[in-house]
Amino acid sequence: MVSRKEVADRAGVSEAVVSYVMNNRKLVKEETRRKVLEAVRELGYRPNPTARSLKTKRTRQIAVLVHFLGNPFEAGVLLHMESRAKAHGYTLFFHTYRKDGDDVLEDLLAGRADGLLLLGHSLGAESAAYLRDAGLPVLSVMRPAARDENEFPYIDIDWTDGYRRLIRHLREAGHERIGYMTNGHPDSPIGYRLSCFREAARLEALELREEDVLDGGGRLESASRRLTEALRGGIRFEAVVGGNDLMAAGCLDACRRAGVSVPGGLAVAGSEDILMSSQTAPPLTSLRYPRDEAGALAVDLLQSMIEGEARGSRLHPSMAVLEAELVVREST
Amino acid sequence: MVSRKEVADRAGVSEAVVSYVMNNRKLVKEETRRKVLEAVRELGYRPNPTARSLKTKRTRQIAVLVHFLGNPFEAGVLLHMESRAKAHGYTLFFHTYRKDGDDVLEDLLAGRADGLLLLGHSLGAESAAYLRDAGLPVLSVMRPAARDENEFPYIDIDWTDGYRRLIRHLREAGHERIGYMTNGHPDSPIGYRLSCFREAARLEALELREEDVLDGGGRLESASRRLTEALRGGIRFEAVVGGNDLMAAGCLDACRRAGVSVPGGLAVAGSEDILMSSQTAPPLTSLRYPRDEAGALAVDLLQSMIEGEARGSRLHPSMAVLEAELVVREST
DNA sequence: TTGTACGCGTTATCAT
DNA sequence: ATGATAACGCGTACAA
Numbered sequence: 214m215v216s217r218k219e220v221a222d223r224a225g226v227s228e229a230v231v232s233y234v235m236n237n238r239k240l241v242k243e244e245t246r247r248k249v250l251e252a253v254r255e256l257g258y259r260p261n262p263t264a265r266s267l268k269t270k271r272t273r274q275i276a277v278l279v280h281f282l283g284n285p286f287e288a289g290v291l292l293h294m295e296s297r298a299k300a301h302g303y304t305l306f307f308h309t310y311r312k313d314g315d316d317v318l319e320d321l322l323a324g325r326a327d328g329l330l331l332l333g334h335s336l337g338a339e340s341a342a343y344l345r346d347a348g349l350p351v352l353s354v355m356r357p358a359a360r361d362e363n364e365f366p367y368i369d370i371d372w373t374d375g376y377r378r379l380i381r382h383l384r385e386a387g388h389e390r391i392g393y394m395t396n397g398h399p400d401s402p403i404g405y406r407l408s409c410f411r412e413a414a415r416l417e418a419l420e421l422r423e424e425d426v427l428d429g430g431g432r433l434e435s436a437s438r439r440l441t442e443a444l445r446g447g448i449r450f451e452a453v454v455g456g457n458d459l460m461a462a463g464c465l466d467a468c469r470r471a472g473v474s475v476p477g478g479l480a481v482a483g484s485e486d487i488l489m490s491s492q493t494a495p496p497l498t499s500l501r502y503p504r505d506e507a508g509a510l511a512v513d514l515l516q517s518m519i520e521g522e523a524r525g526s527r528l529h530p531s532m533a534v535l536e537a538e539l540v541v542r543e544s545t
Numbered sequence: 546m547v548s549r550k551e552v553a554d555r556a557g558v559s560e561a562v563v564s565y566v567m568n569n570r571k572l573v574k575e576e577t578r579r580k581v582l583e584a585v586r587e588l589g590y591r592p593n594p595t596a597r598s599l600k601t602k603r604t605r606q607i608a609v610l611v612h613f614l615g616n617p618f619e620a621g622v623l624l625h626m627e628s629r630a631k632a633h634g635y636t637l638f639f640h641t642y643r644k645d646g647d648d649v650l651e652d653l654l655a656g657r658a659d660g661l662l663l664l665g666h667s668l669g670a671e672s673a674a675y676l677r678d679a680g681l682p683v684l685s686v687m688r689p690a691a692r693d694e695n696e697f698p699y700i701d702i703d704w705t706d707g708y709r710r711l712i713r714h715l716r717e718a719g720h721e722r723i724g725y726m727t728n729g730h731p732d733s734p735i736g737y738r739l740s741c742f743r744e745a746a747r748l749e750a751l752e753l754r755e756e757d758v759l760d761g762g763g764r765l766e767s768a769s770r771r772l773t774e775a776l777r778g779g780i781r782f783e784a785v786v787g788g789n790d791l792m793a794a795g796c797l798d799a800c801r802r803a804g805v806s807v808p809g810g811l812a813v814a815g816s817e818d819i820l821m822s823s824q825t826a827p828p829l830t831s832l833r834y835p836r837d838e839a840g841a842l843a844v845d846l847l848q849s850m851i852e853g854e855a856r857g858s859r860l861h862p863s864m865a866v867l868e869a870e871l872v873v874r875e876s877t
Numbered sequence: 878t879t880g881t882a883c884g885c886g887t888t889a890t891c892a893t
Numbered sequence: 894a895t896g897a898t899a900a901c902g903c904g905t906a907c908a909a
Binding site: 291304323492 | 546589591594595596599604613615617621623624627628631637638640641651652656679794797798821823826827
């Protein structure tokens with residue numbers, strides 16, 4: 214890698230002037246600037262970001278803690294995050310993270326990122342504390358859980374409102390008893406969705422019985438197994454809502470295997486609306502999570518937090534709630 | 546962030562000794578080491594990776610150039626790459642990359658990564674040259690195209706062999722005329738798959754007619770549109786193989802809309818075997834690409850290239866070919 | 878066994 | 894308008 218010194222020598226100026234030019238300072242004489250830029254071009258010089266970071270204390274990198282990239286929903290949000298980050302001149306790196314790996318988080322992050330995005334995560338208490346007093350801006354995409362309220366600012370959709378519309382839709386289709394499939398982690402974003410579903414049910418005067426809440430483990434295969442089991446044991450609900458689309462697809466899978474017709478025998482709906490959901494048999498009704506908006510907004514907000522941090526401002530945005538779109542297909 | 550100096554002061558030693566301890570040098574007296582480690586613990590000291598990189602010229606970061614993270618296949622490979630990279634102590638960052646953004650690639654990478662993984666990509670000529678003489682190890686997951694042979698080492702599955710088995714399978718099911726849907730980019734990995742399909746057809750003495758090769762654009766929706774159009778115009782082939790599963794799913798989608806039964810009216814098979822393919826109607830026959838193996842192997846090989854580079858060795862592994870598994874489902 | 882001193886490539890301050 | 898020069902935090906050769 215060609216360094217600033219070589220450029221300075223070539224252009225016949227001091228190293229400082231090279232930096233002035235690179236950083237677009239106005240105080241450089243036009244002719245000097247031309248000479249420098251020419252040397253830069255000839256030598257193919259690019260400022261070393263590592264050295265720059267050492268001095269500026271900013272890496273222009275953003276860390277994303279992903280829950281499970283095998284879920285197309287998360288991959289989709291990540292995709293849009295990256296696109297927006299690039300526009301802001303940031304690079305994204307990511308780690309698959311689990312709470313029990315709590316201790317290593319600090320090592321991973323130490324000085325590597327200017328900010329942190331949580332994608333489908335709640336953070337361990339120690340890590341949260343560490344980040345907080347490290348002054349590292351943290352933003353969560355998807356609200357972790359009710360008890361974590363105000364932990365970190367977050368972006369999410371209005372699940373309660375969305376689920377109310379879904380419940381009304383299901384009732385109009387004649388389904389009065391409705392179950393919900395969650396992932397067994399109350400303090401995860403999907404646990405939060407369950408709490409919203411409960412609230413929506415309450416507001417719609419729908420009784421949600423505890424026996425109708427299933428733990429589908431968060432993934433397709435585990436959800437299929439869980440519903441298969443439930444079908445064998447006999448279920449009372451006429452419709453089931455998956456906490457994510459993978460689990461809803463798993464429910465379809467179980468119905469297919471068990472010979473239960475959808476939506477006749479059991480209506481199935483999901484949450485997120487991934488591409489797969491338009492291709493299942495039957496296609497899945499779902500609440501669409503606007504991945505593009507959420508991803509872009511997350512990066513925008515985090516960046517403003519980062520810059521606020523730089524200016525010493527602690528006035529961080531606290532949350533943003535997007536609207537869920539009910540996408541009705543043949544599974545209901 | 547607490548710096549080395551503070552630790553040194555606290556432990557009553559020099560900064561050098563702190564470094565010796567952090568890097569596990571043997572020459573430190575046991576008692577001193579204890580004192581230092583205690584100070585490290587008390588202060589929560591972590592070496593600043595930026596400063597370290599400036600000195601060592603290594604970032605312990607690997608860049609991944611992704612084609613389209615909206616394809617669950619790529620996200621899946623990336624997932625496994627990250628897992629393996631973490632085991633090696635590397636962090637992965639990624640960029641969605643297109644050839645026409647050629648000029649910015651150098652900026653993105655300059656000094657940020659120790660190595661580069663291409664996921665579903667061919668590189669522009671200038672970028673390739675730049676990386677080559679920057680001495681940055683590059684490894685491609687999925688072979689870009691025949692004409693790029695020996696450009697960079699790569700990992701891929703044995704498409705020709707896989708397609709031969711698929712062709713035999715389709716013939717056994719009674720389909721004698723077979724079409725192929727590609728993405729319109731001959732020098733992309735999917736273009737390479739097409740060339741393998743041609744070769745497989747030749748070896749199996751199957752005639753692949755040019756009119757039976759469709760450009761499905763690489764994605765589900767575009768593939769659906771393309772096949773819909775073809776169906777309207779009248780097709781002669783009895784089976785179609787998608788260059789990836791998204792396009793194969795798009796073909797199913799088109800058949801469903803057009804009222805063509807699968808596999809009766811048209812048999813459909815894919816390449817990759819993503820999760821979605823097990824849930825489509827009917828479920829898709831596909832060639833399974835072992836994402837876990839490929840991702841892990843890619844990181845292993847790249848790391849050995851990085852270390853080889855460090856030792857001045859230029860003996861890089863040139864390629865690795867994995868086996869494709871034919872997964873037969875109801876679409877054929 | 879430990880300490881001193883230098884260099885990595887920047888940015889930024891202060892002279893000139 | 895430009896040039897010296899001091900940090901930034903670390904690794905390490907060399908001196909002690």
